[in-house]
Amino acid sequence: MIKGNFIDNLPKVYGIYTGGFLAFIIIMSIAEQMGMTAKTIGICFVAFTVAIYAIIGYLSRTAQADAYYVAGRQVPTVFNGMATAADWMSGASFVAMAGGIYFKGYGYMALLVGWTGGYVLVASLLAPYLRKFGCYTVPDFIGTRYGGNLSRFMAVVVLTVASFTYVTAQINATGTIASVALDIPFQYAVYVGLVSILLCSMLGGMRGVTWTQVAQYIVLIIAYLLPVFWISNKMGAGFFPHFMLADEVSRIAELEAQFGFVKNSAENLKEVPKGLAGITKAHSAVNATPWAFISLALAMMMGTASLPHVMMRYFTTPSVKAARKSVGWSLFFIFLLYSSAPMLATLSKLSLIDPTLPTGIIGKSISEVQAIDWYQNWNQANLMFVSDFNGNGTLELNEFFMGGKAVVLATPEIAGLPYVISGLVAAGGMAAAMSTADGLILAIANAISHDVYYKIIDPKAETAKRLVVARVLLVVIGFAGATIAALEIQGILGSVIWAFDFAMSGLFFPLVLGVWWKRANKEGAIAGMFLGLVSGAAYLVWVRTGGSGFLGITQLTFGIFGSAVSLVAMVVVSLMTSAPNAATQKMVDEVRIPSGKSILGKQH
Amino acid sequence: MSKQEQHWEKSRGLLFMTLAIWFVFSIGIFLFGAEMNEVTGPFGYPLTYWFTCQGSLGAFVILIFWFANRQEKIDEEFGFSERGDD
Numbered sequence: 001m002i003k004g005n006f007i008d009n010l011p012k013v014y015g016i017y018t019g020g021f022l023a024f025i026i027i028m029s030i031a032e033q034m035g036m037t038a039k040t041i042g043i044c045f046v047a048f049t050v051a052i053y054a055i056i057g058y059l060s061r062t063a064q065a066d067a068y069y070v071a072g073r074q075v076p077t078v079f080n081g082m083a084t085a086a087d088w089m090s091g092a093s094f095v096a097m098a099g100g101i102y103f104k105g106y107g108y109m110a111l112l113v114g115w116t117g118g119y120v121l122v123a124s125l126l127a128p129y130l131r132k133f134g135c136y137t138v139p140d141f142i143g144t145r146y147g148g149n150l151s152r153f154m155a156v157v158v159l160t161v162a163s164f165t166y167v168t169a170q171i172n173a174t175g176t177i178a179s180v181a182l183d184i185p186f187q188y189a190v191y192v193g194l195v196s197i198l199l200c201s202m203l204g205g206m207r208g209v210t211w212t213q214v215a216q217y218i219v220l221i222i223a224y225l226l227p228v229f230w231i232s233n234k235m236g237a238g239f240f241p242h243f244m245l246a247d248e249v250s251r252i253a254e255l256e257a258q259f260g261f262v263k264n265s266a267e268n269l270k271e272v273p274k275g276l277a278g279i280t281k282a283h284s285a286v287n288a289t290p291w292a293f294i295s296l297a298l299a300m301m302m303g304t305a306s307l308p309h310v311m312m313r314y315f316t317t318p319s320v321k322a323a324r325k326s327v328g329w330s331l332f333f334i335f336l337l338y339s340s341a342p343m344l345a346t347l348s349k350l351s352l353i354d355p356t357l358p359t360g361i362i363g364k365s366i367s368e369v370q371a372i373d374w375y376q377n378w379n380q381a382n383l384m385f386v387s388d389f390n391g392n393g394t395l396e397l398n399e400f401f402m403g404g405k406a407v408v409l410a411t412p413e414i415a416g417l418p419y420v421i422s423g424l425v426a427a428g429g430m431a432a433a434m435s436t437a438d439g440l441i442l443a444i445a446n447a448i449s450h451d452v453y454y455k456i457i458d459p460k461a462e463t464a465k466r467l468v469v470a471r472v473l474l475v476v477i478g479f480a481g482a483t484i485a486a487l488e489i490q491g492i493l494g495s496v497i498w499a500f501d502f503a504m505s506g507l508f509f510p511l512v513l514g515v516w517w518k519r520a521n522k523e524g525a526i527a528g529m530f531l532g533l534v535s536g537a538a539y540l541v542w543v544r545t546g547g548s549g550f551l552g553i554t555q556l557t558f559g560i561f562g563s564a565v566s567l568v569a570m571v572v573v574s575l576m577t578s579a580p581n582a583a584t585q586k587m588v589d590e591v592r593i594p595s596g597k598s599i600l601g602k603q604h
Numbered sequence: 605m606s607k608q609e610q611h612w613e614k615s616r617g618l619l620f621m622t623l624a625i626w627f628v629f630s631i632g633i634f635l636f637g638a639e640m641n642e643v644t645g646p647f648g649y650p651l652t653y654w655f656t657c658q659g660s661l662g663a664f665v666i667l668i669f670w671f672a673n674r675q676e677k678i679d680e681e682f683g684f685s686e687r688g689d690d
Contacts, residue, residue: 106637109656116661117630123668124622128675242658246648284653286638293634301630319686321679324672331665342657592612593684 007074014079017052018218024048025222029420038419042181045423046430049219050196053212053434060204060211065463068205068470069136069446071316075210080322081329083210084313086217088115088334090166091173091433092496094220097338099404102345105281107288107296111497112338114297116331118304123327126305127314129515129591131323134598135315137443138308138507139451142529144600145514146522147584149456154529156447158506159308161533164481166307166499167440171197171478171485173433180381181426187486193434194482201438202471205446209438210316216431221336223428228340231347231415235357241343248350252283255353259362262398268389276385276401283349291552299557303500306507308447309439320594348411353397359414361386362397369395374413378406441481445473497556498540505536505562509570517574518588524574531569536562611682618678622671629660629667 006013028041062068075083093115100108135141138159143152174193179186200212228241238244261280272278281287304310313330314323355363361372366388369375378384383403386395402410408429412421449470454461461469506529513520513528539558543549553561579585587599605613633640637652645651645659679685 106653106656110634112656113630113634113660116664117626120622120626120630120664120667120671124619124626124671243647249649249653284641284650286641286652288637290635290637293637294631297630297634321672321676321686324675325669328665328668328672331668335661335665339658339661589608592615593608593682594679594686595684 007076010076010079014214014218017215018222021049021219021222025420025424028423029418032418032420038422039183041419041423042426043183045427046178046181049427049431050199050434053196053215053431054199056212056215057200057202057204057208060208062204062207063464063467065136065466067207068467069315069450070312071205071207071210073316074318075316077317077322077326078329079214080210080313080317080326081333082217083213084310084326084330085333085337086213086220086431086435087209087313087439088310088330088436089220089337089432090170090436090496091177091429092169093337093341094224094429094432095173095177095405095408098341098344098348099407101342102349102407103277103279103281103404104287105283106286107281107292109342110288110293110296111300112341114300115304116334116338117297118301119327119331119334121301121305122310122314123324125512126311126515127327128320128324128594130311130511131314131317132320132591132594132598134600136450136600137447138311138511139447140455140600141514142510142525143451143455145584145587146510146520146525146580148522148526151522151525151529152451152455154526155507155510156451158503158529158533159447160444161537162307162499162503162506163309163440163444164477165495165502166309167437167444167477167481168485169495169499170433170437170440171481174430174437175482175485177426177430177433181423181430190482190486193430193437194478196430197434197437197441198475198478200434201442202474205467205470206312206316206442209442212438213435216435217333219431220428220435221333223424223431224337224344225340227412227417227421227425228344228347230417230421231351231411232343234415234417235347235351237347237350241347242339245343245346248346249284251354252346252350253285255362256282259353259397262396264389264398268387271387272401273382273385276383276403278398278401279349279353280398283346289552295552295557295560299504299559300497300500302504302508302563303559306503306511307500308503308507309436309443311511312443312446313439344411345407348407348414351411351415352400359416362395362400364395365393366395366399367393374410377413378402378410383410437481441474441478444477445470448477449473501536501540501557501559501562502533504559505566506530506533508563509567513570515588515591518585519574519579520570521574521577521580521584523577524570524572527573528566528570532562532566535565607682611678611684614678614681615675618671618674622667625667626664629655629663633660 066072130141133141139152139155142155175186175190178192179189201209232238232241237248317323317326351359353362354360361369369386383406385401387399389399453469454466510525510528536558539561543555633655641650641652643651645654
């Protein structure tokens with residue numbers, strides 16, 4: 001069936017794969033009709049998809065450095081776009097984003113704008129130039145552009161801090177999903193998730209991760225879009241929800257006005273299980289100040305352009321031209337999911353609060369709601385809660401509480417979709433969390449193995465030895481991440497946002513000025529990375545320990561402070577010290593044009 | 605001015621234009637979020653709400669492809685484009 005070069009056959013390979021996955025969904029729904037239990041369906045979905053990724057990971061095994069680090073630089077534009085989208089969209093995007101929009105409305109949607117707008121910065125300021133540079137990792141660029149082991153090492157430190165903050169959240173998410181789908185305790189499920197993640201990346205490095213990420217994107221986008229379209233059609237809200245939910249949005253505003261946002265007393269709120277929230281903010285009205293919205297969006301945009309696991313995806317394209325286009329495709333594939341999240345939030349909210357809909361629970365008697373099957377299921381899972389605060393026997397808007405994850409996980413069941421869809425959603429969430437975790441663990445392990453071990457400690461190491469070190473590090477970092485994830489310190493979304501702030505504090509200006517300002521030198525870059533990271537982290541600690549903060553910069557946007565310090569430090573120190581030498585200046589000139597040889601050789 | 609300097613000047617011009625458009629859709633609009641939300645936008649959604657759901661996101665996708673094409677043209681004009689691959 002498949003002849004010739006793998007790369008030439010990509011559309012065919014992934015076409016067959018997509019068809020196979022759809023066939024699997026149909027087989028599962030037939031099995032459900034024939035009486036397969038919900039639990040078995042959940043296990044089948046997760047086990048089947050993870051097995052496929054493991055096979056792809058095995059087939060992509062390699063012993064070559066450029067295949068391991070940059071997938072041999074032959075990933076076509078569109079496929080790299082899909083892989084980047086999977087790399088980018090984490091468990092948080094998949095499971096928690098619609099919930100965030102549902103509860104917080106406009107103020108939260110700054111994340112949607114920030115996590116897409118950042119790609120404009122990636123495409124115009126960085127990706128094509130770093131591709132021309134020919135580096136394997138982001139610190140590889142910093143180390144070569146500015147020179148010296150210290151600048152290289154500082155970049156590795158910033159990369160590790162940001163990516164490690166991020167990766168624990170992802171391993172946590174794979175653990176949550178594996179524990180629900182496979183029905184095992186979370187502490188063990190975390191390690192099941194980790195083994196699945198390592199299966200994709202260990203043998204093939206970047207090559208393995210690339211081809212599994214494409215497969216994971218296909219699963220996650222089907223798992224997100226199918227329920228949204230299905231629910232919208234089933235509710236009669238519209239055949240194509242994105243263009244047809246205006247009536248539903250205005251109906252929610254109408255209901256909000258009718259019910260009003262009653263504030264619960266602190267005493268009443270004590271009854272509510274931890275992590276659940278009520279609807280307290282308007283759905284479509286502007287409920288945040290311009291600066292609150294813009295500062296969060298800006299922090300996420302600059303963070304996007306500094307996160308190494310995204311940037312390194314553009315090292316795998318065949319050319320500079322392809323790197324640019326590939327950023328566009330990445331954002332297109334991300335757009336498909338992000339533009340659907342607000343639609344899902346709208347459908348979910350309306351179906352629950354509209355008393356005229358059969359699924360609506362507001363206005364029903366409390367005992368009636370407590371008797372509903374799905375309410376009991378999700379109440380047991382600690383994701384839903386009702387209580388009759390005012391004692392009138394009827395459920396009011398302020399008496400209904402839900403967990404953020406429930407918007408994605410429970411809405412299909414509430415809308416009366418078959419269980420097979422819930423199994424599919426679990427597989428999608430698993431794919432989203434695994435693909436991001438893989439990208440992050442690989443980014444850290446590659447930076448340490450290539451930049452610290454090979455470039456600083458043992459420059460004469462053979463390829464075989466380098467790749468052994470890279471793989472050992474992969475496993476060690478994975479286990480460290482899983483161990484911290486098992487402690488369940490922070491929520492998923494909080495630590496994701498911190499990762500963006502750490503990355504932008506330390507890396508945004510050293511990267512951008514490395515291309516756009518010839519005068520930037522080693523001393524400036526080191527000062528920028530060091531002071532940026534330290535001041536950002538200090539601000540976070542200060543605000544977390546009761547500090548008041550200034551200029552409206554919160555613990556979610558501390559990167560704005562960190563990167564401002566980084567910029568000032570970098571410019572001042574660069575100007576106080578001598579200009580980079582002629583060879584470096586020439587190197588920057590070379591980076592700025594797409595043609596000609598890359599700065600670093602094919603194998604380095 | 606050498607060919608390379610001219611190329612870079614044009615590339616920088618394109619960058620500023622791209623960043624200006626980016627600024628409008630990522631920041632400019634949201635300075636007037638409350639006022640603009642009173643207006644009915646595309647498909648009947650409140651305007652600012654529509655931008656956060658779809659408008660700005662879609663604009664970024666189009667902007668990147670537009671930028672990539674313009675930059676390719678500039679590279680070709682000065683003979684700096686790569687050959688033989690895509």
